[in-house]
Every structure is written in structure tokens, then in C-alpha cells.
Amino acid sequence: MGLTSRRTAPPRASKQHDDGVGRAPTVRDVHVQLRDASATRLMHTRRMRALQLKALGRMLVEGEQELLDALAADLGKPAVEAHLTEIDLVKHEVDFALLHLSEWMEAHHAKIPMLLQPASAKTEPQPKGAILIIGAWNYPVQVLLGPLVGALAAGNVAALKPSELAPATSAAIARLVPRYLDRRAVQVLEGGADVSAELLGLEWDHICFTGSQRVGRIVAEAAAKHLTPVTLELGGKCPAVVLDGNLHAAGRRIAHGKILNAGQTCTAPDYVLAVGQGMEKLPEVIHRAFVRFFGRDASASRDYGRIVNRKAFDRLVGFIEDAEIDRSVRVIGGGYDAETLYIEPTILVGVDPEAAVMQEEIFGPILPILTVASLDEAMRFINARPSPLAAYLFSERPRPHSVFEDQVRAGAIAFNVCNMHAAVSTLPFGGVGASGMGNYHGRYGFDTFSQLRPVFSKTALVDTLKIAYPPYRKGKTRVVRSVNLGSAGRQDVDVKPGDKPGM
Structure with missing residues (x-):
């Protein structure tokens, strides 16, 4: 993500920002601001938090077309998809x-042990302070502004x-944010790897990064220094x-x-494991779903996006070409066009588990x-590999659900559907192990960017x-020794702040 580019454009917060003498603020200027x-507790009050959240909401409404145009330019994202997913x-x-x-x-x-009475105790969420949020290119609105919601709500x-x-x-985003949000509270810094590196060299109170595992390690190493x-x-x-159930519905949902x-x-299904006999039709079922979605020529569909850049395109084409060379692999689809960065929805049947396409996230x-x-x-097979961000099981039987939920380690588990859990504000979104650490969305974002003091x-x-x-x-x-300080049992008395303690 932000650390992979060799672009050397000078860091900037926005063309509208300046320090009073016409100079765009540097990364260090923004950090100090x-x-x-x-330090002045600018965002601590509920009123200020609500004002900034409402301003962010207005920005998404009034700047909608500007964002839609940008997403179309960067990723060929259809407007409906950009609305729903961003x-x-x-x-x-x-x-x-x-x-x-x-x-x-x-x-x-909080309850107080009897030995410590009379007393009162509570936990209160406090803002962590200055947060750094580094976004990703695949959902450049959602994964940048989604965590911002939690950060602002937490003060x-x-x-x-x-x-x-x-x-x-x-x-x-660099144009819109300063028009709507208080510039003392939120700043945007554009640029490439040099800007990311400079930001990571500074001390923050929390860093939220979305991107690759390789760059995630760089972020974690930089954060550890502070x-x-x-x-x-x-x-x-x-x-x-795919275990059992409605094969056609499973095919459409996977597609x-x-x-x-x-x-x-x-969170997209990266590969499919078809279990047992009767799954011979699954590849054709999924392929028919692709055709139903985009027609026989997906390049002509207004509802189908494009690959982000030539580097990513060449990497994906390499997977297809490797599969075409291996005669044991059946390739369904496989068309592509370098000029438009188009790759046809492609299914690879019978891939060797050790093939390159199975060694890294396909994306x-x-x-x-x-x-x-x-x-x-x-x-x-799943547990022998690094823990994924999500794992999906298609089955209508409760017993496989229970076993899968109990034995598979993943950031999320979903049955008979893909990706949908990431759109639910009452669920945490995050990985485990190699797929990440920590989470956000809804209350979980608020908690992530708060200190529970x-x-x-x-x-x-x-x-x-x-x-x-x-003595x-x-x-x-x-x-x-007869009193357990950590107990929450009968000897504890719940005394609330403001109650008059008994003597």
C-alpha cells in the first residue's frame, strides 16, 4: 500500500492548507498541529465529536459525485458498487x-471487594490522542474514512x-476533508512511500493500517519503536x-x-474447496453466475471493474499463464486486455496446492x-496455512457449522455467504495472526481508539x-488472606460514585 510506491512527490496536507506564509505544511508541521x-482536548466533548461526525456525513452526501468519479477513474468501479461498498x-x-x-x-x-470498602470505582473511555490512519487502494474511501468514524467518535x-x-x-479526499472537517482535528497527507515512512517515524497514539502483510510488518516494526x-x-x-445444500445458490454467492x-x-473467497462427490458441476455453476452477472463478454459490462495498475495486472496474468501451461489445470475464462487492465472472471480447476497461485493472496x-x-x-488444508481474514462454509446442516466454527482459525466465520459480515456495524471487523490484529466498526471502532481507564x-x-x-x-x-481482592462474589459491594459510604 502506501509504502510500496517509488513516487517522490513532496508531502502535502492539501492545496488549501498553508502556514500563513503560503507554504504547504510538512508532515512534521501536521504532526505538531x-x-x-x-493536548488542548479539542475533541473530548460529545458536542465536538458529534459535530465532526455530522460534517463527515455531509461530506459523503455533498461530495458523493466527486468520490464516485474518482473511484471510477482509479478502479473502474461502477456507481452502484461504489455506493454499496464504499x-x-x-x-x-x-x-x-x-x-x-x-x-x-x-x-x-465496577464492584469493590469488601476489604476495600467504603469506596467506588468505574471505568471510563478516554481518547487515545493523535491517530494515524493509512488507507489502501482497493477500497480507498471505506478503509480510510471507516476507521476515522471510530477515531472521531472516541474523541x-x-x-x-x-x-x-x-x-x-x-x-x-484531500480536497473534500478540509472543506468539511475541522482542520485542527483531521488532516490529509498525500504522497508515496516517502510520506508513509516519515509519518511512521513520528510518535502517534495509535496507528491503523490496511494493506499487505509485508507492509504490515513494516508498520508494526516502526510502531514498536514508540x-x-x-x-x-x-x-x-x-x-x-462447499459441502452441501443448494449448489446453484452457493455458486452465485461465491461468484x-x-x-x-x-x-x-x-475478504473475497480466494479459493474454493469442493468436498466429496457431486461437486463436478460446481465450476460450471460459478462460471454461469459470472455470465449472468456480466454477460459473455465482461469487458463490455458497465458493472465490472478493472485492475488497479499494470503491476497488479501483470502479476495476475502470470497466474493465468502458469495455469494454461499446466495441462492438468482446466481454465474457464482467462481472457485479458493490458490496455484497459481488464481480466475476465476466471476459474482454475484442479490447481496444484503448491502452485504459485495458491501461495499468496490472489487479489x-x-x-x-x-x-x-x-x-x-x-x-x-485451511489450518495448515496462515490464518485468513475470513473463512466460509456452504452447508445447511448445523453439525458442520459447529465443527467448522470450532476448528477453523480465521478473522471471521460465515455460513452460506461471503463478505457480508464486513458490512455489519454490530460485528467487529479484523483479522487474526497473519491476517491482522485489532478490529473496528461500530462500538468496536470506538473501543479500539479509546483507553478504557x-x-x-x-x-x-x-x-x-x-x-x-x-506489621x-x-x-x-x-x-x-481470608478476603479475595479479585473476587466478584458475595463479599463485594457495588457502591456507585456519589453514594455515601458507610463507616
């Missing part, structure tokens, strides 16, 4: 956060680094296991999940289908702690 705003998803996150903001900001009372200020691999969208917590959304090879954004989706409209003998074999209060009018002071004679030791 955001640090100052955080703009509308962030709008929903904004509305959801505004609806629940007061509830999320509330302190929660933070934020620096946004859009992906330079989606230049039109990056420029659109002991900065990170949220990493890294993708991986998400499997779809739809795979081909969204021309396959450039981190394109190519779907390998492998056959396995049983669900157990499918789960062993404990507050403990005890009166000193009467020193009831004398029983715990040295520890036999009787005192017996009394102290």
Missing part, C-alpha cells in the same frame, strides 16, 4: 456512531494517509468450503463475493477450485486500610 489539538458503508457507520455516541461515552461502575484527532495507488480518490498500539487489517487467502471490485477485496478475478475428500481434510476512589475520613498495614501479626494475616 495534531499533537497541539490533542460511500454508503461509511455513511451507515457515521449514523450508527451518532445514534450510540452518548451510550459509548458513558462510564461503567481523537487524526492524520489520514490515502493510498497513492488510487490517486484520483486520494486527491478527492510502543504505539496498532490495528492491522492485512487480508489473506480466504477459503470457501458475487469473488468478483466484487474485480476480485480486489480482502483479482481468478478463482482456483480444489477437490477434497471430506470436511476434515478441508479444515486441515479505571478510576478508583476511597474516602480518607476513616482509614479502613489499617488492617492491611504492617503482619498472625491475626491480621489471617483476616487479610
Whole structure:
């Protein structure tokens, strides 16, 4: 993502920003400004948080066409798809956060062990401070502004680094954000690997990065130098296991999940494991779904996107060419056009598990289908590889659901559908292991960008702690050890702040 480009354009926040003398602010200028705003508690009040969230919502409505045009220019994204997977998803996150903001900001009372009474305790969410959000090119609106919703709701200020691999969208966001959001609270920095590296060299209170595992390691290493917590959304090879049920419905849903954004989706089914006999028709079923979606020539469809750039295109074509050379592999589709960065929805049947296409996330409209003998074999296949961002099982039987849920390690599990869990604000979105760490969406985004701070209060009018002071004679030791400080049982009393403690 942001660290992979060799572009050397000078860092900038926006053409509209300046420091009063006509000079565009540098990365360090922006960092200092955001640090100052955080120190003044600019975003701590509910009113300020709500104002910025509402402004972000207005930006998505009033700047909608500008964003749609940019997404079409960068990825050939159809307007309906751009609405559903980018703009509308962030709008929903904004509305959801505004609806629940007061509830999320509330302190929660905690129980106090009897030995420590009279006292009161609570936990209260506090803003972490200055947040760095580094976006990805495949969903350049959603994965940049989605985390911003959680950061603003939690009362933070934020620096946004859009992906330079989606230049039109990056420029659109850099133009729109300062028109709507308080420039003290949110700043946009465009640029390539040099800007990302400079940002990562500075101290932030949290970093949220979406992108590849390789770059995720770079981000984590840079953050470790400042002991900065990170949220990493890294993708991986998400499997779809087809066991039983409506084969035609499964085929359509796998096809739809795979081909969204021309396959450039981190939760897309990366490969299919067809279990047992009776699955011979599955490749044709999925292929017919592709034809139904886009016609026999997907290049003529207004609803089908394009590959982001020539580098990604050449890599994907290499997978197709390798499969065509291997006579044991059946290629369904496989057409492409370098001039328009078009790759036809393609199915590879009978791929060797050790083939290059099975060693890394495909991130394109190519779907390998492998056959396995049983669900157990499918789960062993999945678990022998790095943990994916999501794993899908197509079956109508409860028992396989239970077994799959229990034994497969993935960022998310979904049954009989692909990708949909990522659109639900009441579910956390995030990976595990190689597919990432941390999560966001809805309340989970608020919690990610908050410090859950404990507050403990005890009166000193009467020193009831004398029983715990040295010297520890036999009787005192017996009394102290008889009380479990960590217990939440009968001996605990829930005293709320404001209650008058008994003596």
C-alpha cells in the first residue's frame, strides 16, 4: 500500500492548507498541529465529536459525485458498487456512531471487594490522542474514512494517509476533508512511500493500517519503536468450503463475493474447496453466475471493474499463464486486455496446492477450485496455512457449522455467504495472526481508539486500610488472606460514585 510506491512527490496536507506564509505544511508541521489539538482536548466533548461526525456525513452526501468519479477513474468501479461498498458503508457507520455516541461515552461502575470498602470505582473511555490512519487502494474511501468514524467518535484527532495507488480518490479526499472537517482535528497527507515512512517515524497514539502483510510488518516494526498500539487489517487467502445444500445458490454467492471490485477485496473467497462427490458441476455453476452477472463478454459490462495498475495486472496474468501451461489445470475464462487492465472472471480447476497461485493472496478475478475428500481434510488444508481474514462454509446442516466454527482459525466465520459480515456495524471487523490484529466498526471502532481507564476512589475520613498495614501479626494475616481482592462474589459491594459510604 502506501509504502510500496517509488513516487517522490513532496508531502502535502492539501492545496488549501498553508502556514500563513503560503507554504504547504510538512508532515512534521501536521504532526505538531495534531499533537497541539490533542493536548488542548479539542475533541473530548460529545458536542465536538458529534459535530465532526455530522460534517463527515455531509461530506459523503455533498461530495458523493466527486468520490464516485474518482473511484471510477482509479478502479473502474461502477456507481452502484461504489455506493454499496464504499460511500454508503461509511455513511451507515457515521449514523450508527451518532445514534450510540452518548451510550459509548458513558462510564461503567465496577464492584469493590469488601476489604476495600467504603469506596467506588468505574471505568471510563478516554481518547487515545493523535491517530494515524493509512488507507489502501482497493477500497480507498471505506478503509480510510471507516476507521476515522471510530477515531472521531472516541474523541481523537487524526492524520489520514490515502493510498497513492488510487490517486484520483486520494486527491478527492484531500480536497473534500478540509472543506468539511475541522482542520485542527483531521488532516490529509498525500504522497508515496516517502510520506508513509516519515509519518511512521513520528510518535502517534495509535496507528491503523490496511494493506499487505509485508507492509504490515513494516508498520508494526516502526510502531514498536514508540510502543504505539496498532490495528492491522492485512487480508489473506480466504477459503470457501462447499459441502452441501443448494449448489446453484452457493455458486452465485461465491461468484458475487469473488468478483466484487474485480476480485480486489480482502475478504473475497480466494479459493474454493469442493468436498466429496457431486461437486463436478460446481465450476460450471460459478462460471454461469459470472455470465449472468456480466454477460459473455465482461469487458463490455458497465458493472465490472478493472485492475488497479499494470503491476497488479501483470502479476495476475502470470497466474493465468502458469495455469494454461499446466495441462492438468482446466481454465474457464482467462481472457485479458493490458490496455484497459481488464481480466475476465476466471476459474482454475484442479490447481496444484503448491502452485504459485495458491501461495499468496490472489487479489483479482481468478478463482482456483480444489477437490477434497471430506470436511476434515478441508479444515486441515485451511489450518495448515496462515490464518485468513475470513473463512466460509456452504452447508445447511448445523453439525458442520459447529465443527467448522470450532476448528477453523480465521478473522471471521460465515455460513452460506461471503463478505457480508464486513458490512455489519454490530460485528467487529479484523483479522487474526497473519491476517491482522485489532478490529473496528461500530462500538468496536470506538473501543479500539479509546483507553478504557479505571478510576478508583476511597474516602480518607476513616482509614479502613489499617488492617492491611504492617506489621503482619498472625491475626491480621489471617483476616487479610481470608478476603479475595479479585473476587466478584458475595463479599463485594457495588457502591456507585456519589453514594455515601458507610463507616
